[in-house]
Amino acid sequence: MAENFHKPTQYSTDKFDTYEGGQDPAQIMRAAHDTAHALLEGARNSDDPAVLERIIAYTDQNGIDALAELWSRSSAGSLPGALWRIYLLRAVIQQDAVGTSLLFQRGIDTLATIDAAVTGAVNPTGPNEIKDLADQILRGLFDGDFGVALDRAASFSRILASGAGSVADDQELLNPERASELTTRADRYARMATEFTACAKLFRAGSLD
Template sequence: MAQSNTPRRPAMLDAARAETIVGDEDPAASAAVAHTAAWALMGVGDESFTDADVARLRDTVRSVGVDVIAHAWSRSPEFTLPGALWRLYLLHEWYHRDPGLVESRYAQGLRAPIIQGLEAPVQVRPLRAVMQEVDALLRGDLTDDDLDGVLAQASRAMRVLAAGESGPLWIEDPTDPLAHRVTMRTSALLATADELDLAAREAAFGTLD
């Protein structure tokens, strides 16, 4: 899909530094790294982060995986692009770690009499199809024009997963590699679904930061 011409937030970071994606204790610098990496993955650069820089970052992610930049997003607020991508990344990791378990919970959720946040009759896509789009976004195969659709579908999938028989918790073990303030909150799946909904609406209007 063609890249959007909607003006975007400046990357605030030079290409050489962003390419290393090294964490920084300075919150402003960390936020700059997170935003630069997130927008570059969507194919968006600016005066200081050129098309060639964007292409190199996306090629790197396709070669070695999104983990190389994902940690830069972990402290980003949910109403930002890096915060939304972090939530998609956690879903991506959970699914690929144990697809059978997550698919089973999704099937259980679809049989639930009520799925919070979704009107009956519930119409959702197969989880595997949703995850294929999430994976494509996190590989840099899609653009910011695709964001709202992927975020909205991931939100709906979260709501179905929350309705599964094992309850609304996401990650319960504090030693789990996916243990994070996003995944271990009370009713974490539903809270994350709400956050992805918000991000999807912002993306649709071109105001996701």
């Protein structure tokens, strides 16, 4: 059995900053949509709680690249595109819970909006709390109100964007390279927030495929 063991691919925050998936390619394989719908329907139609837990933790055993091959090139305004982005966020958080929680906490402290309330985040938000929150949002896609889960993901991303941008400002003079990295990350999170909001609107209009 040992030779069949597959170690999950580690998805670092550096890869997150530079990942170019989901750029709305002209042709998107129908398989991406079919697998996304099958996964969603399978979770919602199952009475076995273990099925949902396996779906939530799928990338822990298989690595994020397993989903990247299926969904990362899907349109941002599609079901596989939305699922891919939330799994990607969760993977980054799982692998750098300390760093991500610091950015999230800074975002809560600096962002004068209701986003923290929308996410359902506790304050302060430490590494364990942010991992739990990411799991709650992902779980909400499969056994809760899908639109609400997307709204929570959008708020979650806006908070991270604000936090990363604020820390980047602090680092501008002391560590310009680090500031540039954080600015890139802030832009990425902000874009994801916009994409999640758009997906929520499409879902409520019955147009998210």
